[in-house]
Amino acid sequence: MERVRVGLKDVARLAGVSVKTVSNVVNGYVHVTPATRTRVEAAIKELDYRPNLSARNLRQGRTGIIALAVPELDIPYFAELARLVVARAEERGLTVLIDQTGASKEREQLVAEGFRAHLIDGLILSPLALTPEDLAARMDNTPMVLLGERVYEGPADHVVVDNVAAARKATLHLAALGRRRIAAIGAQDDAAAESSRLRLAGYRQALREAGLPADDRLVVPVRDYHRADGAHAMARLLDSGQTPDAVFCFNDLLALGALRTLLERGHSVPGEVALVGFDDIEDGRYATPTLTTISPDKQAIAGLAVDLLADRMAKRVVQGSRVEAREIRVPYRLVIRESTSG
Amino acid sequence: MERVRVGLKDVARLAGVSVKTVSNVVNGYVHVTPATRTRVEAAIKELDYRPNLSARNLRQGRTGIIALAVPELDIPYFAELARLVVARAEERGLTVLIDQTGASKEREQLVAEGFRAHLIDGLILSPLALTPEDLAARMDNTPMVLLGERVYEGPADHVVVDNVAAARKATLHLAALGRRRIAAIGAQDDAAAESSRLRLAGYRQALREAGLPADDRLVVPVRDYHRADGAHAMARLLDSGQTPDAVFCFNDLLALGALRTLLERGHSVPGEVALVGFDDIEDGRYATPTLTTISPDKQAIAGLAVDLLADRMAKRVVQGSRVEAREIRVPYRLVIRESTSG
Structure with a gap:
């Protein structure tokens, strides 16, 4: 025809x-x-x-399209972030192509190495598996902004929350309530698990400052950061006879899973066990008890990611060369709810 | 350079x-x-x-890209669906561009009318605001598959759950427990709210079959289908003095909001009030009590949407003309958990 x-x-x-x-x-x-x-x-x-x-x-040399690559779309934190990135991009006349990497290193590499470079003007990547070396070796020169703590001092702009300080604040809050056996759920053996490592460091720093002994039996590793992982980790902790009087979970999904196990086994929260999460996802605001959490400024994270990227894209056109990588720290706050004060 | x-x-x-x-x-x-x-x-x-x-x-005449347009990315149901659509599309070598319409009619129209038609080979649209007339008047001929119950007998392939039957089943389950004052949260005044209308019809049909009187004071309208809407609706119901002994909520987020209000006010669930939701999102599996719900086969919805679309795209190349629109019903089941049996 x-x-x-x-x-x-x-x-x-x-x-x-x-x-x-x-x-x-x-x-x-x-x-x-x-x-x-x-x-x-x-x-x-x-x-x-x-x-x-x-x-x-x-x-x-432009398509008006940027890509946002996140590990999993149905992790509420990333879904909220995606919504905010799409909204900010729209304000700037940019379309967002959303990519799901499944936290696979191969897939993240594919994305970072310019898969679809013909299609996109820029990339916002939240890496979970890539190392700084992987990213330094990146050949593609599509402008890129990194989210999260996976890669520091990398070759790209980087929007991040101070994880050590935030984890310290969460743990000190539990210590200030008089809790003495504060567990941590979310450690990861994987050498690549940078955010886990930083949150663990902040937790240990707080214990030292509060004069509490570091008891490694209270540190529970997990494979992923899903509800099921938190539920299983809490069950393992209770089964080991190490009942804590407080738990700092490295994200809200872990905390919601841990909460479920505690209530299911008849432990009161926060009466017997106080609980703090990290991310401030909406679920935690409607759980019973509602969840105390570290609330990163997600609006700022999404806005900065898009703005830094747009700036990069514009500079690329003008200069045709790299500009120095920037690291921007985004504010966070501790939001106290029923799981530590109910 | x-x-x-x-x-x-x-x-x-x-x-x-x-x-x-x-x-x-x-x-x-x-x-x-x-x-x-x-x-x-x-x-x-x-x-x-x-x-x-x-x-x-x-x-x-192809880009290998399809678009998925959903109302809101941070509604867990749509986030889960997006994950499944991306996974299925990947298996078929297709890239998914995800679009967030914000349930705005203007935005949905823009998407359906071939905004980005130059970029995409096909479109999966979950409309909340568009009417069948809007879609019949569509000029763009990019292959399209519709999700959800918003538009029946439309001009496009359509993947849907039998909402009347599913809502009836949920309500009959409550009646079978001996509950007599079964409320419904999720009615919408908006003439465009087709899924709400169908679930309400199923609820009423079940009341008739169970020989229970239809009491319109127990039917609570909401603006949106978020946790906050469910929480407010439940509060309004209790404040009106119409304490029910069971509630069918038209989605899980409404049910989780209603659950929060009930527990906050000291009502036991399911002791005093039994609760059923719709969607089977993960949150409901970790709430306390866990949530009884209608579980649509999301894997089938996502898989069929991509397969039907790919089929359309192939046919378009071969025939260059429209084929008759198909409506595919996807199975669902009632998953009984603690909120009706604890």
């Missing part, structure tokens, strides 16, 4: 606007009034115009 | 494979062995090859 190729000019003529305006509509840029957009879209529809966008974008 | 244009042939020569194989790697197709993929990727890196993918894909 051949047809005459309809061009930008034809659309512009029919809509009574400039070719540049049609191009702006087609590219989804925001600086077009709704009325104009409607007119142009009507013309596009009438002529059945199929923009040869890709070719033009390749010429301009 | 000009450079000589490196072509597919150069990569193929260096990697010692055919041009077709390089193309398969570049397009992210799955039918390439890991060893070959590694070799081709090394050659791509060495030559700093930037595939002129878009132009070639336009020639072929």
Whole structure:
């Protein structure tokens, strides 16, 4: 079914606007009034115009698309972050392609190495498996911003929460309640588990400051950071006879899993065992008891990630070269709820 | 910074494979062995090859990208679905671009009307605001599959759960426990709220069958389907003096919000009030009490959506015309947990 190729000019003529305006509509840029957009879209529809966008974008070196690669979409923390990144990107006229790496090193590498480089102008990556060496060896030069604590001093801009300080604050809160046997759920043997390592360091620092002995039997490793892992870790802890009077869980999902095990076995929270999580996901606000947690400023994380990336993308066009990597620390706060004060 | 244009042939020569194989790697197709993929990727890196993918894909009329448009990414049901759709698409060598419509009619329309039609080969849309008329008037002919019950008898393939039957089953379960004042949380005034209307119909049908009077004071409308809406609805119900002995909530988030209000106010669940949700999200499996719920086969929903779409995309290439719209019903089951049996 051949047809005459309809061009930008034809659309512009029919809509009574400039070719540049049609191009702006087609590219989804925001600086077009709704009325104009409607007119142009009507013309596009009438002529059945199929923009040869890709070719033009390749010429301009831009697609208006950025990728966000997170380990798992159905981890509430990443889902909330994705929503905020999409919202911020939209404000800047950018479309977000969301990628799920499954925390696999191979997949993260594929993403970082410019898989789809032809398609995207920039990449926001939350790595769980890649090492700083992996990223330093990266050949692709698509602008990239990293989220989370996996890779410090890497070759890219980096948005992060001070995990040591936050974990210390959470643990000191439990000590200040008079708790003496404070367990930690979330340690990971994996050498790559940087955020786990940092939170563990903050937990141990707080114990020292509070004059509490470090008892390694109270530190429970997990494989993943899901509810099931927290539930199993808590069960193992109780089964070992090491009943704690407080637990700092390295994320909220672990805490919600641990909470379930505690209640199921008849332990009162916070009466017998006080509980703190990390992430401030919505689930924790509706659990009974509600969950005390470290609340990172997710709005800031998402906003900064998009803004830093857009800045990189603009600089790349101007300078065609790398600029020094920046590390931005985002604020967090301890939100006290029923699981430590009920 | 000009450079000589490196072509597919150069990569193929260096990697010692055919041009077709390089193309398969570049397009992210799955039918390439890991060893070959590694070799081709090394050659791509060495030559700093930037595939002129878009132009070639336009020639072929395909990009290998499909879009998934859901109302909100941080609604666990949609996050789980997105994970499953991405996984299934990956198996078929398709990349998923995830779109968040915010349940806005304007945004859904934009998506359905071929916004990014130049970029995507197909679209999976979960509409909340669009009417069947809106979709019938759709001009864009990008293959599309609809999820959910918003639009029946529409112009596109459609994957759906039998909401009336599922809601009936949930309500009959409560009646079978001997509950007599069964409330419903999740009615929506909005004429567009089709899934709400169907679940309400199933609830009423079950009351009739169980010989229970329909008491409209026990039907509580909500604005959205979030935890906060469930919590407020439950509070309104209790404040009105209409304490029920059971509640069917039209999704799990509403049920988790209602559960929070009940426990906060000292009502035992299921002792005084039994509770059933809908969706079977993970949160409900770790709540205390765990949540009885209707569990739609999400794996089947995601798999069918991708398969139907891929089929459409293939047919479009062959026939260049529309095929009759199909409606596929996906199985569901009632999962009984502590909130009705604890």
